[in-house]
Amino acid sequence: MSTSTGWSEDLATGVETIDDQHKEIFRRADRLSAACSEGKGKEEVLKLVEFLEDYIKEHFAAEERLQMRNAYPDYASHKALHTQFVAEVARLTTALKEEGATLPLVIMTNKTVTSWLVQHISKIDMEFASYLRNS
Numbered sequence: 001m002s003t004s005t006g007w008s009e010d011l012a013t014g015v016e017t018i019d020d021q022h023k024e025i026f027r028r029a030d031r032l033s034a035a036c037s038e039g040k041g042k043e044e045v046l047k048l049v050e051f052l053e054d055y056i057k058e059h060f061a062a063e064e065r066l067q068m069r070n071a072y073p074d075y076a077s078h079k080a081l082h083t084q085f086v087a088e089v090a091r092l093t094t095a096l097k098e099e100g101a102t103l104p105l106v107i108m109t110n111k112t113v114t115s116w117l118v119q120h121i122s123k124i125d126m127e128f129a130s131y132l133r134n135s
């Protein structure tokens with residue numbers, strides 16, 4: 001059973017590397033939820049939490065590099081949104097480590113990540129993608 005909102009065509013920015021990375025985040029969030037609902041061991045679930053967190057950071061860094069390289073005027077505010085969200089993910093990861101990777105907490109993590117991502121992609125990343133297309 002999947003609890004996540006998956007990637008769909010209406011989230012396509014048209015920038016292939018970014019779209020591929022977004023898909024990978026959804027996949028990792030899914031894998032985390034699946035491991036937890038399949039009753040996988042605590043260690044494996046925590047590993048997947050870190051796997052997800054690492055990739056989110058990697059993706060943001062890649063997106064920010066692309067913005068820098070293209071002199072994106074909204075770079076600073078876009079980066080600030082990323083930084084804010086990384087802090088939120090870090091809080092969730094810490095909670096999962098401290099309180100244990102329970103199904104409700106994992107579901108909440110998955111929901112937080114996927115719904116933030118959907119919002120962020122549909123507005124903020126789309127603006128950047130359209131800037132890239134027109135520059």
Ligand SMILES: [Fe+2]
Binds near residue numbers: 063078082120124
């Ligand atoms: Fe972004």
